[in-house]
Amino acid sequence: MIARDGACTSIWQYSMEPYGPTNKPEAGMVYDVAIVGGGITGLSTAWLLQKAGKRCLVLEAKNIGFGTTGGTTAHLNTMLDTPYHVMIKNFGEDNAKLVAHAAKEAIALIKQNIDDLRINCSFKHVPGYTFAQNEDEAKELDDMLESCQQVGVEVAYTDRIPVPITHNKAIVFNNQAQFHPLQYVYGLAKAFEEAGGVIVENTRVKGIEGDDVISITGDTTCQAKAVVFATHIPIGINLLHLRCIPYRTYALGVRLKDEKDYPYGLAYDCKDPYHYYRTQEIDGVKYLIAGGCDHRTAAEENTEKIFLQLEAHVRTHFDVEEVIYAWSSQYFEPADGLPYIGHLPGHAANVLVATGFGGNGMIYSSVAAITLSKMLLGEETPYTKLFDPNRVKPVAGFVNFIKHNATVAGEMIGKIWPADKLNALVELAPGDAKVVKYEDATIALHKDEHGNLHAIHSSCTHMKCTIAWNSAENSWDCPCHGARFSIDGEVLTGPASTDLEAVVIGRGDN
Ligand SMILES: Cc1cc2nc3c(=O)[nH]c(=O)nc-3n(C[C@H](O)[C@H](O)[C@H](O)COP(=O)(O)OP(=O)(O)OC[C@H]3O[C@@H](n4cnc5c(N)ncnc54)[C@H](O)[C@@H]3O)c2cc1C
Incomplete structure (x- = not known):
């Protein structure tokens, strides 16, 4: 099994062996392109x-697939998270058509890569269904259908959906697809290396210099x-x-009790946040994958509770035998509904970026690969x-904002904090965590299952926002820009690239 940026095990990571072996950049080599990040975007572009x-x-x-x-x-x-009627309103009909075209091109590129490279990742074309459960949602579906037709996405009303959920209207999209994302990414990585590319794992990039x-x-x-x-x-x-x-x-x-109950196709309700469902077979075993319950990072105090809510939702509609996997992960929602792919603001023209994919990064990663490779x-x-x-x-005020956020709170560095005082500050049960104020400083404390106290500085190393505990994934998450840290302060997820400093805990009152 490979590692991921959270404590819970995802259905994908469980079935993957570490990619390895570890390489190094060739000494003295000036590469044409360095791609930072070994997720689907990095490997598709590479x-x-x-x-x-x-x-x-x-x-x-x-490691590859860690994010x-x-x-x-x-x-x-x-059919993307930003509905086409919203895109038409904000960006115009021609641009909305271009997004629809890009999404189709992305699925076609994935299929072509799989065929050309013979990647075994259980890719298949399936229909996708969106269904309404009240009059307001039905109206939303009408808008969706109309705008999809306007931008050239094939869609129609349908009487049936593949999930046993009561609904009053539904639409169906043909030529959607599904696959095993890590098997696909490993296939790309292998082909990349066979073509002479170099992959270096366990190597965090902290900065770039030069033009x-x-x-x-x-x-x-490296260069x-x-x-x-x-x-x-x-x-x-960055902006x-x-x-x-x-x-x-x-x-x-x-796992469902009855094999017949696994849905054929992708299905989505119209709630906000919406729930989504599909079937995945791994090593001959079928699973229903159900997702949803999105919230802003660090906005929920009890993230474990969300799994129970999702499970209750699934059990309401499906005859569940057992929940085998439960995991959560992070995505970045763009302010205006479209991703940011191209030149990284504030940098030279040869520094590019792909971000803000929302919940459509499987698609936008390929759109990014097409766009960025053509640019280069x-x-x-x-x-x-x-x-x-x-x-x-x-x-306006961006520069001041940056200065304000980047002010370093150095008051705690080098100090030794007495364990008895920290313990007395807050009653923590094993597994619990809290940010506490102590002598004009704030400290993020976590007591592990063995009763050991882990203390780190609570100001995110990215822009100094205060981190919050994520009990489901055992991580400290930053509500501002999404940086995440382990219980001992190691960076799990950017934009931070510097670990949070550990607070040195002494034995007594020193
Ligand atoms: C639960 C969930 C379900 C989703 N479902 C769907 C879906 O069904 N369909 C869909 O289209 N999209 C979906 N998405 C979105 C999609 O999964 C993501 O947009 C996509 O995986 C992002 O891929 P990426 O390669 O850009 O980023 P990542 O996979 O996060 O990869 C980035 C990599 O960069 C590495 N990295 C970070 N900083 C550094 C550094 N400084 N130096 C070196 N390496 C670094 C990380 O370790 C990581 O491996 C979902 C998202 C979530 C959270």
Whole structure:
């Protein structure tokens, strides 16, 4: 099983062996492109560039699939989270048509990669269904259907849906798809390496310097003529952090009592947040994957409770034999409904980014691969303008905002904190955690299952927001920009690239 950025085991990571073996960047080599991040975006982009003759390097902080790609639910759809009628209103009909075209092209690229590289990842085309359960939702479906037809997405009303949930209206989309995301990404990684690309795992990038030749610093130092940040959210402090809101969403992998009850196709209700369902077979065993219950990162105090809510929802509608997997993961919602793919604001023209995918990153990662590879190959694509991250102009007061957030609270560094005082500050049961105030400082405390106290500074190393405990995934999550840390302060998820400092706990009152 491979590692993921959370304590819960996802259905995907469980079935994967570590990718390895570990490589190093070639000494003295100036790569054409360094791709930072070994998720679906990084590997999809790396493969297209290497195939086109570029010499590429992938740098991954942990292991391939460690990020949200290892915690997704892997629906491939042309019906996206931002409805087409909203896109038409905000970006115009031509641009909405372009997004619809991009989504179709993404599914086609995934299928082509799978066929060309013979990747065994249980890809299949399936229909997708959206259903309404009241009059307001039915009206929403009408708008969806009309706008889908307007932008060229094939859709129709249907009498039946594949899940046993009462509804009053439903629509069906053909040529949607599903697959095993990590098997797909491993297939791309293998092809990338066979074509001469280099993958370096366990190497966190902390910064870049230079223009024509970019020096990449962090756990390794290397050089490239261009850099792609495929880190889900860019590292450092960037305008895009103000335009991407971190959300957490939950999923279950469930065995049903009756084989006949597994749905054929993808299904979504119209709630806000919506629930989604599909079937996945792994090693001959079928699972119902059900997801939903999204909330802003760190907005829920008891994240374990959300799993119970989701399970109760699933048990209301399905005859459940056993819940085998329960996991959650993070995505980044873009401010205006479209992802940011292209030149990273505030950097040289050869530094690119792909972020703000919302819940459609399986699709937008391929759109990013197409767009970014074409940009780096000097080819035209209509997507460059549409998804341009620089469509967002700096907002008034941005510089002051950055300065304010970046003020370092150094008052706790180097101090030894007495364990008895910390213990007395807060009554923590094993497994519990809390941010406490003590002598003008705030400390994030967690008591592990063996009763040991773990104490870290509570100001996120990215922009100094106060972190909050995520009991389901045993992590400290930042509500502002989505950085996440382990119980001992190690970075799990960017944009932070520096660990939270541990608070040194002494024995007595010193
Ligand atoms: C529960 C859930 C369900 C979802 N379901 C769907 C779905 O059904 N369909 C869909 O289209 N989308 C879905 N999404 C969204 C989709 O999964 C994501 O958008 C997508 O996986 C993002 O892929 P990525 O490669 O961009 O990022 P990630 O998979 O997060 O990869 C980024 C990688 O970068 C690495 N990294 C970060 N910082 C550094 C650094 N400084 N140096 C080196 N490496 C670094 C990380 O370790 C990580 O491996 C879902 C999301 C969630 C949370």
